[in-house]
Amino acid sequence: MKIYHFPQGGLKLEDATVPPADTSTIAFLPTYALISLTQHPGKEALPLVDTGAFVQEGMLIGRGQGMGSANIHASIPGQVVKIVSWKLADGRTTQGVLIRLEGSFEKLGKKKDNYNWQGLSSFDLLRIISEKGIVEMEEPGKPFIDIIRDATGQSKKVTLVVRMIFDDPWLVADYVLAQERLDEILIGSAITSKASNASTIVFVISNDEIELAERITSRSKDLGIQVTVIITGSRYPQRNKRELETVLKQYQKNESIDLGSYCICNPATLAAVYDAVVQNKPILERYVAVGGGAIKHPQVLRVRIGTRIGDLISQCGGFLIQPKKIATGSPLKGMIIQDLDEPITKTTIAIVALTEEQIGGETMNDCTNCGECRSVCPVRLDPEYLYKLALLGRDSEALLHKAHSCHGCGCCEVVCPSRLPLSSTIRVSIKRGAQQAL
Structure with missing residues (x-):
């Protein structure tokens, strides 16, 4: 059996705080579902419902607007309580449709007819x-x-x-x-x-x-x-x-x-x-891993889109200890959330509640020039040097040293004994350099 692999760098990752990989559990149905109209990189979906309207499970409530945008559907039946807006973790502002659970489900628990x-x-x-x-x-x-x-x-x-x-x-x-x-x-x-x-x-x-x-x-x-x-x-x-x-x-x-x-x-x-x-069914739910050192009972849950993150944490027994940070997605590349009322979207793969021990505290030390970051970079970059250029604002020079080849995998940050934000700083430098070149 031939095994194919990339030639250099990378890491073997392990984490004892992930949920068991044996089975999933159906999450409780949300009393309220907040359906974000931005669950994609393009334009926010155009809302098709107003406050007071009644929606059915699977009903189209937001129409995608061109490339990069996608249609949005109601994950539960009920009444639209309000249209709200908030800032996403990536800095964009979005609207969302808040639905109060009422009425019967069109898909859940019904016999499935398979289309040819x-x-x-x-x-x-x-x-x-x-x-x-x-x-x-x-x-x-x-x-x-x-x-x-x-x-x-x-x-x-x-x-x-x-x-x-x-x-x-x-x-x-x-x-x-x-x-x-x-x-x-x-x-x-x-x-x-x-x-x-x-x-x-x-x-x-x-x-x-x-x-x-x-x-x-x-x-x-x-x-x-x-x-x-x-x-x-x-x-x-x-x-x-x-x-x-x-x-x-x-x-x-x-x-x-x-x-x-x-x-x-x-x-x-x-x-x-x-x-x-x-099944003639839009995306109504997704599998989400809920875990991290601060979670009592980590689980893989099958979750309705729009469910509050806080509700999922409650279903997993709540917190063992107060988390230092909560991220959606992998701790390596995920987004830090500020509010447990934020909803699950189509792209939420995990909710990770990290302890201070897991993140190693907030203290950063000076670079020791150990070279560990260079040894694990899969694209043969020098993260240490690019990081220092970024701190000095020499973004154009960083691009000349192939900073644009960095795809933000985060390997360098994992191994850095000084806990320097190497990958994230380099990515910011790339964006600044690209803007300066315009």
């Missing part, structure tokens, strides 16, 4: 994917229709690439989903393959998940779906687009084949495609 998608054209499938608001189910939440169009616009030959690499422990929710909904993911891959006219479906899996790779091979044969499985290394950030494309190019060279352009997606997105096309 095989008779639909690629145009019809793309229309459904767009109408149901399917996005990349992690930050930044790029609309899946845009991802497909990007791939098909690059080359006549397209390969659908499914990232089943769990190099970050906080991807545990996607791992549990892959275990529980593997058939739906496989069928979702077949639907996406037809929608994008992909010639090949490739599942990329790390060598830590050989049993899952064997299940994919077996179930795909049972379902009559032809897939290729590629085994990679498990060092973080193997799942990142750049490192993933590195191993795909190695595979093409080794097998003397041409995969064309890549349409890269994750298992949660394909499960959402299945729900949209086969």
Whole structure:
């Protein structure tokens, strides 16, 4: 068995505070759901409902506005209490529709009628994917229709690439989903393959998940779906687009084949495609990992979109101790939240309540020139030098030393004994340098 991996740097990540990876638990239905109209990188969805209106489960309440924007649907039935606005963790301001739970559910607990998608054209499938608001189910939440169009616009030959690499422990929710909904993911891959006219479906899996790779091979044969499985290394950030494309190019060279352009997606997105096309259902819920050293009973929960983060923490027993920080997503690349009333969105993969011990306190020390950051950088940069240039405001010089190659994986920050914010500072410098060049 050949294992493909990127050539330099990276880390083997472990975290004992992640939830168990054995099963998911259905979260309590929210009494109030706050549905953000910005769950994607583009323009805020245009609100289609007003205060006092009654909505049904799955009803369209926000219409996407062009590239980068996606439709938004009600995750629960009920009455619109108000339209509110707040600042997102990334600095953008958004509106949200606050719905009070009332009435009966259209989807929950009802018998599921499966639609025969095989008779639909690629145009019809793309229309459904767009109408149901399917996005990349992690930050930044790029609309899946845009991802497909990007791939098909690059080359006549397209390969659908499914990232089943769990190099970050906080991807545990996607791992549990892959275990529980593997058939739906496989069928979702077949639907996406037809929608994008992909010639090949490739599942990329790390060598830590050989049993899952064997299940994919077996179930795909049972379902009559032809897939290729590629085994990679498990060092973080193997799942990142750049490192993933590195191993795909190695595979093409080794097998003397041409995969064309890549349409890269994750298992949660394909499960959402299945729900949209086969079940006629938009994204109403998602798997979310809730854990960290401050959480009493870490769990993977199946959560309705719009549920308060505080409600999920309560379902996990609340706090053992007062957390120092709470992040949405992995501690390496996630966003710090300021308010437990913030809602779950389509892109929320995890809620992590970190203790002071986990973050190592707030004290930073001077650089010791140890070189650890250079040894783990997967793109052969010198984070120490770029960091110092950034502090001096020499952003143009940093760009000349290939700072733009940094993709913010955070490996350098993990190993830095002085606890310097290397990666995040370099990323800020890149943005400043790009603005200065305009």
